[in-house]
Amino acid sequence: MRLIAIGDNVVDIYKDRNEMFPGGNALNVAVLARQYGAAETAFIGIVGNDIEGEHIVESLKVNHVDIRNIRKAYGESGKAYVDLNDEGDRIFVSSNKGGIQSKLKLKLNREDYDYIQRYDVLHTSIYSNLDEELPLLQKLLPISYDFSNHFTEDLLKKVCPYLTFAFVSGSDLLDTEIEDLIITIQRLGTPNVIVTRGSKGVIMANPHHRFLQGIEKATVIDTLGAGDSFIAGFLTSYLDGYSVKDSLKVAAVKAAKTCEVNGAFGHGKRLMA
Template sequence: MLLDAIAQNNFVVVGRAGIDFYTDAGVRAEDAERVSVGLGGSAANIAAGICKLGGQAALVTRVSDDSVGSYCTGQLNHYGVNTDHVTPVGGEYRNSLAFYESVVDGHRNVIYRNGAADFQMDSEDVSKVDYSAFGALITAGTVFAAEPSRSASFKAFDLAKEQGLPIIFDVDYRPYSWPSAEVAADVLSRAAAQSDMIVGNDEEFGFMAGSYDKGLDKARDLARTTASLVIYKMGEHGAITISREEEFKTGIYPVDALKPNGAGDSFMSGLMTSIADGHSLKDSVLRGSACASIVVAKPGCAPAMPNPSELEKFLSSHPGPTSV
């Protein structure tokens, strides 16, 4: 059911859109004389990446009722993301803003989330969505960090499930967004328990398990009980894909990285569209890893995500993934 739903290549994505400012390649913040601007925010990046790779995606979120919100909406439209459920909110709420350096050593990423507009997404927003028009729902953990977005996101889970949509959950734990680690562990674990597919890194699974060394056991337990598919990412050491039928490891595509930003979002986009394009699960995971490598080797997040020809060119010219 899960892979068949993904094969429709038509996703409703619940989560934030933000604006990114980033330096030129190799330039640190204190040396920057100019910065570039691009679409950011984990959910927006995933949706844009899916559309750039030939899929369809609609984003459900709130944006600030100002020029930054207009920029984010305009960029979503530029990438082909459906913005019918991107709703402006007024007052003092503001879009999230990220400022980061296009460097790896000592990389600094500052994210402004005070009074975040996307946290104002409410149950009415998610109730207006026709979930029957989509194949699957994708979200990332940030949506659960504050109310009313938290309750609205759990309601979106319920409404999607009523229409037979599987839930695809990227844990995406960002400590700065949460009131405490204890609240985050509880809420993210609840979201994971309701999801059909879970993607996270070793630290995130360890966080939910209460100890880093228990993270892989947590991932395997979720795959045996509530989830159909779990992907346990280990950075430069690749990933372990776990289902009730199989477990396999995959490597990464080494590149000269400029920054770490956007890798997980691009991985998700590449994974989803590759499954939809008929690739095997293992090849889809590898193609997702290739998309992550492409993004970290370029400035920006959404602007750096590949289209099909760029992905195929990368795969044909790269020596191949690391062995595991």
Template structure:
């Protein structure tokens, strides 16, 4: 894959209805969609997480003004998520709390790589109403992911502001490519691909309309392109305790830089450092809480002896470093809409 010498990205085109020049000051980054608590039974702890939450937190740590929109449960787990966001300085003014369990994912570790053993969406599935869609225009970029419930609304979101989307390793799904023309940033988890395959994936995304295409590759670092220039970022060596959330840390940190019009090289370097720091501790960004015993408030694991697959899902996916992966397409369950859904 050729490596042109980057001379800086061309001006970022404004989406429909947005001014071409953003005001000076910190970037405004919104994470919208999934939230979970990551349950670690072996540690007796749970940690706040979820792709959209993690990206918002790491964008805030990188200096952006950040917020999270989503639906949390009225249980202990939902309170853990809300408290952690508040402690990180992420605005939660549009977070809804509904009666029922918060979304969760059960996590195991194999050699520092996280293993998803079960999950439940709880009350987290929702859709944006018209007022919420129009409010997106106040943000420089909005990030969501396949693991949330908003993929079908990406075109409506992109009509109001720039949209970032994390596909993880689901780029071959039939719903994926139609999103490309609407995206400011498309992120892929691609450690299972060779160098030429990564180049082909990113080229395809850019040719179909993506402004920036990013592939994170675990121990092989990351690749970013705008279609004209290519930036390669080596990983920052660190003893990995837990890879959960490292990819989201990378995306959130980089997104804060790109949204502010910063140098991609500096943004990538900072993103690699943030991802490495995330790997040095359990959870996606800290804030552990005691894990209650299974009961009425905390559901038992969704996968087990009664699962038609014959037991817990213990596949290790080292290319994916985001909390809350549920192994489903973005269609999910029927979404609720509106502030009072």
């Protein structure tokens, strides 16, 4: 299985550790899918010409992610500041709202499209500013999309007709709301809907069945990136021929393992004093 991820990337700055970790949904899925056995992964996105951008690029190289089509622009890379709450859980405190990538829209050219269609699946996210490109990209390969928990009805109507896989964070939703959401997304054209529900596990719906997957035990250090790990684990397994049930199990195990390290996949770097 070969996966290409396009869009968001940041460094997550852990204030309590004075350390930064590469992150962002699209970037994490590219790296983690490669770690989980994908034959090839690639990432296209915009990074800044700063220390943080250099660290993002280096982390992709070290993890054997193809970055030949990455863009570097003059400005700040995306930064998210993370701290601990009273219960010891990591929370996002602030960000620079994507840095330079939020000011420059990623524009795909003919060379990019020729390159993209070499892959088996494309993953992107609500934060990746790729929505306008989906109608054309959908003609080339299946698309996976992470809505996080920030979707709107208008966004669903805009992008769901072009997706094969929709991932949604639904830990704050009631069971009835989740069921209504699944029905809505499928009616709009996305056949496979996966809703993560925190400690309640995952529910997946395809056109024929509903599947439930519980969480796996972990010695939790840091939950940041667990959802991205689940996506990477599922896509890598399912597109390599595993059953839905087995793919969900693999994904849950991978997500649990991610909770046992800082950052989505480690690769931390101390900040300058």
